[in-house]
Amino acid sequence: MSDFQADVFQNEYLPAGGNTLDAVITVNSSATASPRGGSGGKSLVEVIIIDVSGSMNEDRGRKIQAAKLATMAAVDTLDDGVEFAIIAGTDRAHQLFPRQGLATADAASRKAAKDIINRVRADGGTAIGTWLQLAAQIHRARPDAISHSILLTDGKNQHEAPHVLQASIDACVGLFQCDCRGLGTDWNISEMRLVANALLGTVDIIPSPDDMVPEFQSLIASAMKREVGKVALRLWSPKGAEIEFLKQVSPTIEDLTPKAVAINDLTSDYPLGAWSPNESRDYHLRVRIPAGGVGDERLGARVMLAIDDEAEPVALVRAIWTDDENLSTRINREVAHYTGQAELAEAIHDGLAARAAGDDGSATMKLGRAVQIAHETGNVASARLLEKVVDIEDPKTGTVRLKRNVAVEDEMALDVRATRTVRVGKQGQ
Amino acid sequence: MSGRTCTTCGEIAPDDANWCEACGNDLATPAEAPAEPxxxxxxxxxxxxxxxxxxxxxxxxxxxxxxxPAPGDHVVDDQGTFAVVSDRGRKHRTNEDAGAVGANDQVLALVVCDGVSSTDDAQHASQAAAAAAVQVLLDSGSPAGARLHEAALAAQRAVVDATPAVVETPPSCTFVAALVALGDEPSKITIGWLGDSRAYWSADSGTRLLTQDHTWAIEQRMIGAMSPEEIEADERAHSITRWLGKDALDVTPEVVEISIDEPGFLVVCSDGLWNYAEPLDEFHQLISDTYAPGIEIVDLAEKLVTFANDAGGHDNITVALARFPLTESDSPDPATPDPATPDTALPDTSES
Structure with missing residues (x-):
């Protein structure tokens, strides 16, 4: 049984002397994807980390109340048998439930957990690194499980030096995946990105406390669908080749290049985290290989998926050198599409940075370009977020004006969701 | 909508048809794709x-x-005084040409088939055709001219047999075969062909083209209704008008016979070679330049293939060669070692 199947989209034809290959690789997990040797999926270990610093009392206690309700809803969403723990974070980390180690979800443990969550009071500072370290300690006890955490914060990492946070993150890599959520607008996107990028998770804003319960329920539901843990994309490339980049490009853009773990001289693993059955993700690979002669055919990369260190081959990225310009100048549709989505994300990022720096000219140009690409490629979600930051005169030409009053949560939502892409063929009008 | 050709009766059926309306053949079951070995x-x-x-x-x-390289990318059959080399070239991803050679104590046969690359899996057609044709040329007791007709028919049957049950465009190929009667003096060579693969006689005195391409342009020139410029400008100019395949209209080869009383080479080749050596004096120059005293026939064939690849290799290249005079040693029987072959077969003309 094959758990994964992949398709490669590329123009394999290179001109004489050409050495750069671009390919989009779509990887799909099968409906029955499950770890080798097991009949069902792996068990989930869920550690929920909630911020209970003093600032959670703001908004007349609505934040902490919402966080409690959401965490209780998350506990209720856990299937029987899932092992879980709750961490309360301030300038230190406290394990709320169970007292130590992990609890197994059932009616009694869910009730006990909720009773304790309900009694929590917010007080103290914010030191996210300590929260992660405690989570790592709990997850470490179950190395074979699908290890997942939710990290909720409403503020910046004020009571900890940046290098301490970084060291804590480094210590967590490979132990668990972490989806980060920021409540309100006082948290720091860069800090949460640092955590989520390293721990193969997502970042998003929860603008209002009222949105917390459904968000937590959906995060838990997604985590429980994951059945294949610790999957890696394994890339072989020939002698003299250089992987210029490997990016996940769907559902979101994540640069995997720095995550490479060398297996041997020619092979590296890029950790992808856990997969659900019937999941589909796209990757954009750019590899430079020694140029061949006209008529030569070579492999630019062999793509494999490694699960528990057993690799199955899924796709080949090929190069054929030709003197036929009609062949070598073609740009593959999928490659062009995701190159556009990457440019969209970059234009949003650069535009918002320019806006923050007061460079309205540059901000207008970049965000205008973003509007244009979002329109052209049918990225409706990005287009809607852009509409809250700029007034759009003509989406076709990217003619926009910066809005004078922009809600902070709208700007943060645009920033944090700029990396969400759409797939080829969903061309909007 | 191109439709699908019923492999049993040739009827064109709609793409989504499960059964052939004309003969009831099952069109829905696709031919088993052979597992890649x-x-x-x-x-x-x-x-x-x-x-x-x-x-x-x-x-x-x-x-x-x-x-x-795939097994078929570069195929060599070296039989001493005759040989065939078939090469994928630089442009095509598969070698759709095929060559086959053989001899017994009475005749020598050279066959080249060029798979039509616009058809599906044309290499299966050309390989089957060349092998079947050589077999008939060696085994049949018929007179030379009749034998070439029999060989073309056998090749046609082999192509049809190699055609999958369901196919968009049935595989097809050209055909050129040379039959040499051994022991006759002067040597008698009989050529039969369909399409634009060619046979040449190349001697010190000059090179003769023994075949005339079955192409639209040449047929129009013979009809004479259009000017040579109009003919060349037409997109059909170089399309072949005769071929082997399920969809072939006429598989009767054109046959010529020549007598040879001088040393030289019989060259049977696909257009992958001759396209780079046109017109005829260039082909003669090519053979003269490539020839060197003492060169093995197989090496001469290899060098001609290399020449075509160096010139661009835009098509598959197949060259079958035989050296004249033919002696007893031409027998492929390995028990009879080759005596030194005369270096004078083609006196050095490279200075010309």
Whole structure:
């Protein structure tokens, strides 16, 4: 049984002397994807980390109340048998439930957990690194499980030096995946990105406390669908080749290049985290290989998926050198599409940075370009977020004006969701 | 909508038809796609010389990534005074040409078939055709002219047999065969062909083209209704008008016979070679320049293939060669070692 199947989209034809290959690789997990040797999926270990610093009392206690309700809803969403723990974070980390180690979800443990969550009071500072370290300690006890955490914060990492946070993150890599959520607008996107990028998770804003319960329920539901843990994309490339980049490009853009773990001289693993059955993700690979002669055919990369260190081959990225310009100048549709989505994300990022720096000219140009690409490629979600930051005169030409009053949560939502892409063929009008 | 050709009766059926309306043949069951056999390396990597163990069973080098040549990419059959070399060329991804040669104590046969690359899996057609034709040329007791007709028919049957049950465009190929009666003096060569693969006689005195391409342009020139400029400008100019295949209209070969009383070479080849050596005096120059005293026939064929590849290799290239005079040693029987072959077969004309 094959758990994964992949398709490669590329123009394999290179001109004489050409050495750069671009390919989009779509990887799909099968409906029955499950770890080798097991009949069902792996068990989930869920550690929920909630911020209970003093600032959670703001908004007349609505934040902490919402966080409690959401965490209780998350506990209720856990299937029987899932092992879980709750961490309360301030300038230190406290394990709320169970007292130590992990609890197994059932009616009694869910009730006990909720009773304790309900009694929590917010007080103290914010030191996210300590929260992660405690989570790592709990997850470490179950190395074979699908290890997942939710990290909720409403503020910046004020009571900890940046290098301490970084060291804590480094210590967590490979132990668990972490989806980060920021409540309100006082948290720091860069800090949460640092955590989520390293721990193969997502970042998003929860603008209002009222949105917390459904968000937590959906995060838990997604985590429980994951059945294949610790999957890696394994890339072989020939002698003299250089992987210029490997990016996940769907559902979101994540640069995997720095995550490479060398297996041997020619092979590296890029950790992808856990997969659900019937999941589909796209990757954009750019590899430079020694140029061949006209008529030569070579492999630019062999793509494999490694699960528990057993690799199955899924796709080949090929190069054929030709003197036929009609062949070598073609740009593959999928490659062009995701190159556009990457440019969209970059234009949003650069535009918002320019806006923050007061460079309205540059901000207008970049965000205008973003509007244009979002329109052209049918990225409706990005287009809607852009509409809250700029007034759009003509989406076709990217003619926009910066809005004078922009809600902070709208700007943060645009920033944090700029990396969400759409797939080829969903061309909007 | 191109439709599908019923392989039993030739009726064109709609793409979605399950049964042939004309004969009831099952069109829905696709021909079993043969599993790709594992690649077995017999030599180190052709590019980086990495050990055979580095070649994967899908035919790639695990060191430099080079695709190892497929078994059909470069085929050589060296029979001493005659030989055939068939090569994929530089442009096509598969070798759709095929050549076959053979001899017994009475005749020598050279056959070249050029798979039409716009058809599906044309290499299956050309390989089947060439092999079947040589067999008939060697085994039949018929007179030479009749034997060539029989060979073309056998080749046609082999192509049809190699055609999958369901196919978009039935595979097809050209055909050119040369039959040489051994022991006759002067030597008698009988040529039969369909399409634009050719036979040449090349001697010191000059090179003769023995075949006339079955192409639209040449037929129009013979009809004479259009000007040569109009003919050349027409997109059909170089399309062939006769071929072997399920969809062939007429598989009767055109046949010529010549007598040879001087030393020289019989060259039977696909357009992958002759396209780079046109017109005839260039072909003569090519043979003269490539020939060197003492050269093995197979090496001469290899050099002609190399010439075509160096010139661009835009098509598959197949060259079958026989050296005249033919002696007893032409028998492929390995028990009879080749006596030294005369170096004078083609006196050195490279200065000309």
């Amino acid at each position: 594992a690649y077995v390396a017999t030599v180190p990597c052709v590019s980086c010389n990495a050990d055979m163990a580095e070649i994967t069973d899908d035919g790639w080098c695990q060191q430099c990534g080079t695709k190892q």
